[in-house]
Each structure stands twice: as C-alpha cells, then as structure tokens.
Amino acid sequence: MQLSKTKWLYSAALLFITGALSSTTFAYSGGGGGTGGGTSGEYSQGGGQAVTSERGGSSCTVYRPTTLNNNAVILWGNGTGASPTSYAALLRHWASWGFVVVAANTTNAGTGTDMRSCLDWLQNSSLASRVNLSKVGTSGHSQGGGGAIMAGVDPRVTTTAPIEGYTLGLGHNTSSHTRQSGPMLILSGGADTLVNPTLNHQPLFNRANVPVFWAILAGVSHFEPTNNGGGFRGITTAWFLYQLNGDANATKQFEGSNCGFCNASGWTVQRKGF
Numbered sequence: 001m002q003l004s005k006t007k008w009l010y011s012a013a014l015l016f017i018t019g020a021l022s023s024t025t026f027a028y029s030g031g032g033g034g035t036g037g038g039t040s041g042e043y044s045q046g047g048g049q050a051v052t053s054e055r056g057g058s059s060c061t062v063y064r065p066t067t068l069n070n071n072a073v074i075l076w077g078n079g080t081g082a083s084p085t086s087y088a089a090l091l092r093h094w095a096s097w098g099f100v101v102v103a104a105n106t107t108n109a110g111t112g113t114d115m116r117s118c119l120d121w122l123q124n125s126s127l128a129s130r131v132n133l134s135k136v137g138t139s140g141h142s143q144g145g146g147g148a149i150m151a152g153v154d155p156r157v158t159t160t161a162p163i164e165g166y167t168l169g170l171g172h173n174t175s176s177h178t179r180q181s182g183p184m185l186i187l188s189g190g191a192d193t194l195v196n197p198t199l200n201h202q203p204l205f206n207r208a209n210v211p212v213f214w215a216i217l218a219g220v221s222h223f224e225p226t227n228n229g230g231g232f233r234g235i236t237t238a239w240f241l242y243q244l245n246g247d248a249n250a251t252k253q254f255e256g257s258n259c260g261f262c263n264a265s266g267w268t269v270q271r272k273g274f
Helices: 002-022 040-044 084-096 113-123 143-151 174-178 202-207 230-245 248-252
Strands: 051-056 060-065 071-077 100-104 131-141 159-163 184-189 212-217 267-272
Touching: 040 230, 051 084, 051 113, 060 084, 060 113, 071 084, 071 113, 071 143, 071 230, 084 100, 084 230, 100 113, 113 131, 113 143, 131 143, 131 230, 143 159, 143 174, 159 230, 174 202, 184 230, 202 212, 212 230, 230 248
Parallel strands: 071 100, 071 131, 131 159, 159 184, 184 212
Antiparallel strands: 051 060, 060 100, 212 267
C-alpha cells in the first residue's frame, strides 16, 4: 500500500513539473547554470559545436551537431509525463560536445523499449553512415533513468548514465541490473525525496555486473536535471566523453586514486570495477 502511494506521488509530482515546463520555450545558451562544483565546471560549458534539432521518424527527436563525422550516440528517456522538450537544453548541450542525441518521444520510458526503437530507427536512417553505431550510450531521468538501465542490456549499448533513475516499478525490471553490456554511471540527488538513493540505487550498485561509478550530488532535488541538466550536466558530459570518445582528460575524472569527481566539492562517490 505504501509503495503504491509513493508511485502515485512520484507520478503526480512529475506531471506537475512537466506542466510548468511545457509552457516555456528553452533556448540553449551554451553554458552557465548547474549547482555541481569542482570538476564539473569545465564540462558544464558548451562544447562549441553548432546544434541542429530535427524529427527522428515518428517517435524520436534528434539533437545533433550540425556537421557530422562519425559521432557517438546517446539515447535519452524522459521522466514520467515529460517530453524531450523538458530537457532540451541538456540534450543540446551534449550535442554541442559532438554527440548525436536521440530522444524517445514517450512519457513512459521505463521499459527502455522506446529508446531501443530509436536506435533501430537511427540504424536505418539517412544519418546512419555519419554516426558511430559502435559507440552508443543511454541516459534518462527518473522513469527514463530506469529505462536507460533497461536499454543497457542491449548489446549495441556501450555505456549507461541513469540520472535519478526509478528502479522500483513503472516498467523497470531489476533483472536488467545483472545483464548490462557496458560500464554505468549512477547519479543520485542528495535531497531527492521521490527517488530515494538508498532504495533505488544502492541495490543497483550492488547487483550490477559491470564497473559502476555512483555519484550523489548533495542538496539537489528530484527535478535538478530538468531543462539544462543542472548539477548533473558536467559529470554526464565528462562520462560520455570518457566512455564513448576515450577523451584522456575526461578519463582522469573517473579513473585513478585521485580522480577528479572523487574529490569534487558536493559529490559523494562509490566505485567498483575502477
């Protein structure tokens, strides 16, 4: 009974925030914002590439560098009741760093099915010859974070980065935790009362069959990632540069005994497999 009540409150809160966001047009400014400290600053700034947004078939939205040259791919899943527009500045930010972001146009991304369908679409689209389909990441917020984990069982996926991912239902199956195809960045909000990190993310960290970097950002709520990614923008950008592009500086933020995010202000980190 208590879990059902929690799910209802979770969905209602997300629908409330989505309604507020849907009446506003967000324009990507290339920098600023975010509450994360330390290392995240460099990667919170715009990547410098011009960005184009377009439809991806009937079920996806694409944010990509205007000029493509074998770019890595990020699949995105929305929170409950949300749309890609709710996170447009974050998705444009990743695109400015060279990633082709393909977001599923669904308000219920928890199964990961719609995200994987967007990858199917991309493989058969006119963009396929200009992107790197051997370098595919998944990410998403809340229910979409759970969906990113579910999509992470697909052997085409290289890495996952769920943001405040909901793992207690809404299409999420915990069997996916032991079937991941690549390293995982788990991101939690220290003041997230809707997706409790201990209930949702500690079991995920414990079960995962792949290397995991779990980072909790102090003082941020469940809605920190909406619009521009907030304090999670920098660390996710660095993670995808590390995992998908092999960027040497980004690698230092996660690997080694003195890694950048291990010591960054505001972050509490647990690692396994690093």
